[in-house]
Amino acid sequence: MLSLAKRTESLTPSYTIGISMKVAELREQGKHVINFSVGEPDFNVPEKAKEEAITAIRENRTKYDKVPGLVPLRKAICEKLQQENHLSYEPEEIVVTNGAKQAIMNTLNALVDPGEEVLVPVPYWVSYPEMIKLCGGVPVFVYPKDHKDYKICAGDLEPYVTEKTKLLFLNNPSNPAGALYDKKELEDIAAFCLEKQIYIMSDEVYERFCFDGTYTSIGSLSREIRDMTVLVNGLSKAAAMTGLRIGYTASTKKIASAISAMQGHLTSHPATISQWAAYEALKDCKDEINAQLEVYRKRRDLAMKYLDQMDKITYIRPGGAFYVFINAGAYREAFKGAGSFSVAFCDRLLEREGVAAVPGIAFGMDDYFRISYALGTEELEEGLQKIGSFIKSL
Ligand SMILES: Cc1ncc(COP(=O)(O)O)c(C=O)c1O
Known part of the structure; x- marks a missing residue:
């Protein structure tokens, strides 16, 4: 039987891609999902950079x-x-x-x-x-x-x-x-x-x-x-x-x-x-990019404000990037026997509240989940409120 190279066997499947697929499925079913799982800025390419790319094509800078x-x-x-x-x-x-x-x-x-x-x-x-x-x-x-x-x-x-x-x-x-x-x-x-x-x-x-x-x-x-x-x-x-x-x-x-x-x-x-x-x-494009950073800072502060109100949830103030890594290990009991705690926690959060986050096991720590705050303010607040009610329900 023809086999694949050994190196393909030791690869761990990507949790983040798995979540994106679940989010896409739920959205196809018409469900409203707040996606905290993507590690991607919600801004677009700066205008002048777009123009330069278009000009490069027009001028055949394509060899x-x-x-x-x-x-x-x-x-x-x-x-x-x-x-x-x-x-x-x-x-x-x-x-x-x-x-x-x-x-x-x-x-x-x-x-x-x-x-x-x-x-x-x-x-x-x-x-x-x-x-x-x-x-x-x-x-x-x-x-x-x-x-x-x-x-x-x-x-x-x-x-x-x-x-x-x-x-x-x-x-x-x-x-x-x-x-x-x-x-x-x-x-x-x-x-x-x-x-x-x-x-x-x-x-x-x-x-x-x-x-x-x-x-x-x-x-x-x-x-x-x-x-x-x-x-x-x-x-x-x-x-x-x-x-x-x-x-x-x-x-x-x-x-x-x-x-x-x-x-x-x-x-x-x-x-x-x-x-x-x-x-x-x-x-x-420095000015355009720097203006975006102020928006991220405000979102980080907003995310921390909501998380601070949640019972038995801990995290470290993120000094940079656009993620918060949250310890929900105090709620392990509610997911007993479910295999990976963080996977079960994130699955239930998605099913019940329509909020997608990445299980901490993907980063080597199973008590945790990660949210990205590269989202619009309204969506960010709605999603954080939903995480809050989910935590209360456990
Ligand atoms: C820590 C870290 N390094 C590298 C990358 C890869 O970046 P790129 O999209 O430029 O390949 C990412 C993307 O999520 C990242 O989080």
Whole structure:
């Protein structure tokens, strides 16, 4: 009998796609569903970026181009990194990718050999473990001793390091918890990785969504740290360009050329039209994007106001991103014998109240569920009220 490759067998099915399908089914049946499960801005691509993409098509800027990305775009990325993150990169150190997802896969393929270990702090973004497994690496889950702020420190990492440890995944601010690391916390992690000679993949896709304090990019701490870090970012979240699929890595020239050589065989470069839209978003759309951030901040505050009124529900104030990761473990009793608590909790929430959220098990913590507040204010309030009545009913 013909079989599939072994690597397909170890993949965990995506909980988020499962939920989206349930939401679509309910909506097809005419039911009103409030969808807190999507990790996507509800804004549209900035106007000038749209115009630039349309002009690029009209002007036939549609041929094959440089594998690591259009030169003007890579220059614009370098300017952004310099101005906003105090990081000095040259265009040869940037590789533009099909979304941040490809940037992460490229990083893994460039740095991790089969059997080598990658440290993944819990809770983690759903795709990290699967991506690591796909490239033959071994995800090693790091459980912070003190879960109260969903952040790791050097002391948390220490027990998980072996001679096979190659890379640390750091997501700042984080999905699902919105945990935001400050400079001091990053210094502690950076010093540890430097001492142990562990690369850092710094996933900064939510970096613009920073509500409390100023954002620090770990590579900006010193030249040594910058050189052992692959910074991953993109325009999906920051410029509401999810469907245009533009991400990038910033790394040393050595790593960038390895990534570029691989990407050349796999996808060449992302669509030139999307790259021109990204160029314009970085150059000229800052005001439009910054105005969106204020809206997100208000929504976060609104979400916290409602959650604070719910009995036995806990969460950590999210300093960034657009999610709240909520501990509902006090209600486990009401779902006894149902297998995964968070899956049963989210299923019942969807059936009873028409509210879709993502079970915490998808992020490695089964007492929790995640909501995204990238929703219009009215819908956000209605959904939170419904979560409130659901909690009361348990
Ligand atoms: C933490 C994190 N990294 C990377 C990505 C992927 O972003 P992109 O859509 O640019 O591939 C996501 C998307 O949800 C994310 O949450």
